[in-house]
Amino acid sequence: MxxxxxxxxxxxxxxxxxLFAERGVEATTVAAIAERAGVTERTFFRYFRDKRExxxxxxxGFAGLFVEGVRAAAPDAAPLEAVAAGLRSASDFFTDDARDxxxxxxxxxxxxxxxxxxxxxxxxxxxDRMAAALRERGVAEPGASLAAKSGIAVFHAAFAxxxxxxxxxxxxxxxEDGLRELRAIAR
Amino acid sequence: MxxxxxxxxxxxxxxxxxLFAERGVEATTVAAIAERAGVTERTFFRYFRDKRExxxxxxxGFAGLFVEGVRAAAPDAAPLEAVAAGLRSASDFFTDDARDxxxxxxxxxxxxxxxxxxxxxxxxxxxDRMAAALRERGVAEPGASLAAKSGIAVFHAAFAxxxxxxxxxxxxxxxEDGLRELRAIAR
Numbered sequence: 223m224x225x226x227x228x229x230x231x232x233x234x235x236x237x238x239x240x241l242f243a244e245r246g247v248e249a250t251t252v253a254a255i256a257e258r259a260g261v262t263e264r265t266f267f268r269y270f271r272d273k274r275e276x277x278x279x280x281x282x283g284f285a286g287l288f289v290e291g292v293r294a295a296a297p298d299a300a301p302l303e304a305v306a307a308g309l310r311s312a313s314d315f316f317t318d319d320a321r322d323x324x325x326x327x328x329x330x331x332x333x334x335x336x337x338x339x340x341x342x343x344x345x346x347x348x349x350d351r352m353a354a355a356l357r358e359r360g361v362a363e364p365g366a367s368l369a370a371k372s373g374i375a376v377f378h379a380a381f382a383x384x385x386x387x388x389x390x391x392x393x394x395x396x397x398e399d400g401l402r403e404l405r406a407i408a409r
Numbered sequence: 410m411x412x413x414x415x416x417x418x419x420x421x422x423x424x425x426x427x428l429f430a431e432r433g434v435e436a437t438t439v440a441a442i443a444e445r446a447g448v449t450e451r452t453f454f455r456y457f458r459d460k461r462e463x464x465x466x467x468x469x470g471f472a473g474l475f476v477e478g479v480r481a482a483a484p485d486a487a488p489l490e491a492v493a494a495g496l497r498s499a500s501d502f503f504t505d506d507a508r509d510x511x512x513x514x515x516x517x518x519x520x521x522x523x524x525x526x527x528x529x530x531x532x533x534x535x536x537d538r539m540a541a542a543l544r545e546r547g548v549a550e551p552g553a554s555l556a557a558k559s560g561i562a563v564f565h566a567a568f569a570x571x572x573x574x575x576x577x578x579x580x581x582x583x584x585e586d587g588l589r590e591l592r593a594i595a596r
Contacts, residue, residue: 300594301594302594302595339526339530342529342530342533343526343529346529363566364563364566364567364570364586364587364590365590365593365594367562367565367566368559368562368563368566368587368590368591368594369594371558371559371561371562371565372555372558372559372562372591372594372595374558375554375555375558375559375562376551376555378554378558379550379551379554379555380551383551399551400551400555403551403552403555404555404559404595405595405596406552407487407488407489407552407555407556407559407595408489408559408591408592408594408595408596409592409595409596
């Protein structure tokens with residue numbers, strides 16, 4: 223096992239992703255995850271409520287990256303500029319040393335329709351929260367939702383490109399490309 | 410009961426929506442739907458596999474409206490123009506005499522998180538199919554997905570406005586507004 227993170231939570235996350243990729247999520251037990259990570263089951267439950275939380279844990283923290291970015295944008299920033307600030311805030315969080323883990327996670331999720339749905343709902347929730355943050359800034363509907371949802375489409379595409387085999391460019395870079403592409407398309 | 414469609418399928422749909430709105434989806438039986446529509450249960454099952462199909466039936470036909478519109482767009486139309494043609498094709502299908510039924514359906518769906526998720530997945534599927542139709546036209550990724558998903562955001566917002574209380578403007582009109590708004594936001 224490659225110990226790409228020194229802490230127990232990181233080892234557990236890596237072990238779970240490897241086992242999910244090898245055996246599928248259903249066939250993987252918490253006992254097997256703990257064993258591969260070299261910790262007890264009790265330690266697993268100190269970090270995660272259940273095995274799926276390894277894939278979808280901390281939705282609040284994840285969505286918060288986007289929302290804080292929107293809130294921190296210049297007061298006179300246009301709606302899509304504020305959304306871009308949200309995407310940048312999230313992109314900066316996913317540094318290149320997180321790419322291998324994200325790649326493995328994407329492989330697992332893409333292989334399970336139920337997990338892909340949950341991922342879709344998770345991103346839709348982030349979009350709803352960014353739209354709410356835009357309305358707090360005085361952006362009216364439907365503009366707020368359109369800007370937020372278009373931004374989510376950009377992030378989704380950039381993330382898929384970031385974890386694609388052989389990709390070496392950073393997520394922040396790919397996100398900027400996507401924002402440029404969105405502007406070009408809507409022109 | 411207002412018989413706003415003369416056929417049995419239409420009466421069953423209306424009866425089901427009324428009962429879902431009154432009692433919730435779980436508490437509504439096929440027997441009760443058939444009784445209110447004045448037909449037998451056997452007739453219900455001639456038109457629908459189960460009670461949820463009244464809300465989400467014919468995804469192929471629904472998605473087809475969008476995809477055919479994209480395919481029928483002028484060969485030199487820009488990606489968002491082709492998506493706009495898809496949205497127009499779908500909007501034209503929802504004429505004003507379908508609004509009361511759509512309003513009742515939205516009320517039922519908005520009250521159930523599980524149904525809202527299914528609606529979200531249904532729209533995501535339409536987006537994926539429009540993106541595929543754009544790729545057939547030679548549009549590269551991520552442009553195809555961004556244009557299709559932004560278009561779905563426009564349609565979603567326009568549909569919500571169309572079924573809002575007191576709204577008298579047509580869906581096609583509201584969709585054009587949304588497309589203009591999207592262009593303004595991305596400028």
